[in-house]
Amino acid sequence: MGTDDDDKGPILLSCGSLIIDDIVYEDGTEQKDVLGGAGVFAIYGARLWYKPPLSRQIGYTVQRGHDFVPEIQQELERLSISLNPQDHLDLYTPRGLNTFSSDDHRDFEYIHPVIRIFPRDFPPKWLLSGQIVHLICSAARAQEIVDEWHTLQRKYAIQYEASHVPKTMFMWEPLPWDCLPEKWEEFTRVMKLIDIVSPNHEEAAAVLGTTMADLIDTLGSEHKALDHLADRFLQAGIGESNKGCIAIRAGKRGALVARNDTPHWLVPAYWQSQDHSRVRDVTGAGNAFCGGFCVGYLLNKDIIDAALYGSVSASFTVEQVGVPKLNITHESWNDDLSPDGRLADLRCRISTHMPSSEQQWRSTGKN
Secondary structure (H helix, E strand, O other), rough: OOOOOOOOOOOOOOOOEEEEEEOOOOOEEEEEEEEEOOHHHHHHHHHHOOOOOHHEEOOOOOEEOOOOOOOHHHHHHHOEEEEEEEEEEEOOOOOEEEOOOOHHHHEEEEEEEOOOHHHHHOOHHHHHHOOOEEEEEOOHHHHHHHHHHHHHHHHHHHOOOOOOOOOOEEOOOOOOOOOOOOHHHHHHHOOOOEEOOOOOOOHHHHHHHOOOOHHHHHHHHHHHHHHHHHHHHHHHHOHHHHHEEEEOOOHHHHHHEEEEEEEEEEOOOOOOOEEEEEEEEOOOOOHHHHHHHHHHHHHHHHHHHHHHHHHHHHHHHHHOOOOOEEEOOOOEEEOOOOOOHHHHHHHHOOOOOOHHHHHHOOOOOOO
């Protein structure tokens, strides 16, 4: 089990939720106690890239109700990440019911609500070591988390006489129900506190008062529609001094990433239409993308390369219902090509479309 016993705390954290899912398939068969939740999928998306002992650089607070399933704790412990269990004896463990119908359509409802994670739920050392934090929440909660993080970080830096505290970056996934036109002004305020904003394409359009279908009709293509959305977000301002990044997740199309100082780039999904048999369930793919993106961005601060990491993380997530399957003996995932292998494959696919200077440094295989 990963603990906080090491001198250095984890550098990558998530404030996303853990949910235990019960699943009912179209034929009536059931699957109980499936590990899920946005925070968990993001953590798995990051864990793909960090083998032990580096896996301890990932930190997660496990919110456990009185009915928490021991096998879920064991599954998390197999990851060898830094875990911080918190027990709530007066609450149920977050649980959802997922019902599949025709064409693998999935309906979701909460059986027991999520137990939110705040910065105060992390050990003090984690607030002094954290370099990037994944959020999935409303704009109001994103601001609350960032403000609380900075307040506690300053407090602990003094309390523990920390000589160096890294600047913490934040990657934010807005919630679908918060992406309303009347919330755009609030979004523009909060985005200035965030380093990487990552809605999906439908959410990005919705908060701007439009739809992807309308944008495609007006602009002529899905790519132009994504470019337009990215421009609107960047014009509103992301991050300190508008140096932040937009990463619009667009399902099977991939993800469009952009920053004010770089061209827009549409990074493809790893699995393409001819690979449809490899895609079982897309639940959690966007969260896993964000976890992988965080790792890639920490490694080299390059948003295109970070999106490649995210695309590979998503590719492992869609291959089954639930989180990717880890073989701890061989440190392999889903009994397939390693994440590094898929990353190299994806880099080769896009290298012919990159400017020559980009191709040159990527050909070194930096990862």
